[in-house]
Amino acid sequence: MLTTLAAVVAMASANPADAQDARLAAAKKAAEQIRAEEIRRDVDYLASDANMGRRTPHPGAPSPGYDSAAAYIAARLKTLGIKPMGDSGTYFQHYTVTRSTLDTTKVSAAIGAEPLQWGDDFVVNNFLIGGMREANVIYVGNGTRLLKQGVDPYAGFDIKGKWLLVNAPTAGGGRATAAAGGAAPPNVGRGGVPPGIVGVDYTTISEVARHGGALGIILVPTPALLARWTRAATVGQDLNPSVGIAYAQFQVPRIVLTAAALRRLLAGTGISADDVLAADSLGRYPASKDLGKRLKVDFVATVVEARPYNVVGLLEGSDPRLKEEWISLAAHLDGAVPAAASVPGNALPDQYNAADDNASGSAGNLAIVRALLAGPRPKRSILLIWDSGEEVGLWGTRTIAYGPWSEKLVLHVSNDMIGKSRPANSARNGELSAPDTIYITGPKVLSTNTEANLQKALKEFPFIKTDRVYEDIGSSFFYPRTDAGPYLERGILIMQFFNGSDSDYHRPTDEPQKLDIAKIVAVSKLSYGALWIAADDVNRPRWDGIVPSTLWWVTPKR
Ligand SMILES: [Zn+2]
Incomplete structure (x- = not known):
């Protein structure tokens, strides 16, 4: 017996499991929106010499390079039609230092x-x-x-x-x-x-x-x-x-x-x-x-005060109830730059670009937004964050994690350094990962259902392998060294993608021409898949695993 295509579609939509399969298939298709060409363009702009490494504005020390990079992200978000979540209808969320x-x-x-x-x-x-x-x-x-x-x-x-x-x-x-x-x-x-x-x-x-x-x-x-x-x-x-x-x-x-x-x-x-x-x-x-x-x-x-800012937007979820639960997708936009190196015209021997740390994640997340818009809208809302002050004291994420949005957040996904690889057959360089591998921390020890969703993402979005060696509460990459720290303190689950640092880390030699763009594409696709699956699951991400001893005062969102 022959079945028409229309009949197959009708049957699929009649069965919730099949409908979910169709949504996942469409999400996989949307991952193709994450392309090397746009990532190269975005990362080259963000890590350009003109932006001087995007140091966060400090009291008494403005940072035109950070301002330009933030304006660039905001302009992209506006073109994409993302809802601004910053002050007075802008994408800029200021805080005081x-x-x-x-x-x-x-x-x-x-x-x-x-x-x-x-x-x-x-x-x-x-x-x-x-x-x-x-x-x-x-x-x-x-x-x-x-x-x-x-x-x-x-x-x-x-x-x-x-x-x-x-x-x-x-x-x-x-x-x-x-x-x-x-x-x-x-x-x-x-x-x-x-x-x-x-x-x-x-x-x-x-x-x-x-x-x-x-x-x-x-x-x-x-x-x-x-x-x-x-x-x-x-x-x-x-x-x-x-x-x-x-x-x-x-x-x-x-x-x-x-x-x-x-x-x-x-x-x-x-x-x-x-x-x-x-x-x-x-x-x-x-x-x-x-x-x-x-x-x-x-x-x-x-x-003396300064008013640095994060870049923030919201992609509203498709489910009338679950859209009130948010998952954050974050990358810190700022770079680790000495004060003198962020002053225009200041003669310095070294030019900072902060390319891997973290123009890579910032550009990757822009690509993920394009995929999220092209694919089926996940049930939960996605809070999009390019934060500042990470390199000087987690200022931007402390602002968000301790602000009112934390009530809604159920999972924090971060891409921080996703664009560098140890060349094949080369000697070890710090803990830098190989081109086909990315470190992930969070779900394995914190959450049964988020880990299960990550495993599903690895199967459905098999663009890169993972190494879970830092999935260890004793690792400083777990807590407190990254932007995920303040979220953990608030009992919010985390999932971090990270390529490991090398001898260019926090140095002028962290330059855009050293980036492995194919790796940023691959990690962004996996990160998109993991985010989409978690955001579209009817079951909320739950922190049912251990609470690190360094976070003894924390009550996890179970
Ligand atoms: Zn970083």
Whole structure:
């Protein structure tokens, strides 16, 4: 018996499974819209010398190169008819970055009515926002909770809004995670940390103060802190208001007292200043206590602000209910560029292009948008993000992940460095992947159904193989080193595509002519397929896997 084509189509649409197969077939066809020609054009523009590596605008340092690149993406989105999600009907979502410089001629402090002299009695170790801070002081020993032993120096105290006086030999700089090689867990110094894993075995003063809403930290002087004692003005710079943990500057201000000032603070409290000063070397700390004294510090500062921005748009989903659930597709548009190299006309020996990191992902995601528009519209909505500030502190993603959109986001897909390959038969160069391989992190350890969807994508969009070696919660590429960090902190699943870094990473030699355009095409096709399948699945992506110990405070979206 012969069947007409019309009859086949009618039968297919009568059966939901067949209809879904037809949608997938159409999505596969749409992947052909991801072409080398357009990717070459986009990546060459974004990574052109004229854009100077697209440094994020900083306080006091505008960046015409970033502006040009952002305008280019916005113009493409407008041509494609993507809904703008930025400020006042534009594609540009601004946020504020503040640089505060302590005015050392005006900063002041007092214990009760007794003034403390800046530079003689105390210095400011860290602060972000100026202003007066006044509250009671609680002594909390070394401030470290030993979770398995049940040691909790905060037990019985409400630390919210209070100053915490602490012996914290490891509390040092102002950043939660060092920008370079930031493998250390957040908020933990390099030396002298307790044995074990943060979040599993212990938590530190910085984390407890932050999550508990403490007003500030007073550090007992150590030889190391006294050796670094300086009257130079402290500078703080971060998002304002600062949100997030990974790469955030500590929001809780810290001051250091001299031993003499500490004696004044502890006088008459029943805690011996000698015992406190000797505690680190003895490994024995006096019991925690509310000192019953008030400390007032006026962090007078001069402030310079910048208003960097992300480029954002929305592709609305096709299902009336599921379109309220969003999946983000992100690439950071900014590059890692020294301040001087982003100033036009500044004579520099080196020209930054930030081609693989991350003009590659930025151009790939533009191609994915073209495929999404050509294929069947997935049921869920896709939030399209080209973010800024990734290279300086995840500013753009911290803004989004801690903003109202995070309520809707169920999965974050990111393409960060997808355009470089180790030449066939060549020696290893860092962890750079081969031309037929891309690293993926996230689904395997976090989510059963998202991993199943990824496996389906690998079968249906077999353009490139994957290596899951960084699918390891202990890997810094998992957390906190990438733009995915803030989403993880908010309990949002992630899926990251990444080619591995090599000797050109963050250097002027990260140039567009070194890119493997065929690889960007292949990764973009797979990434599109994985995104489409997850966005079109009636089942929501669920984080039912492990929670990394470095994210002990996180409640995953199950
Ligand atoms: Zn990057």
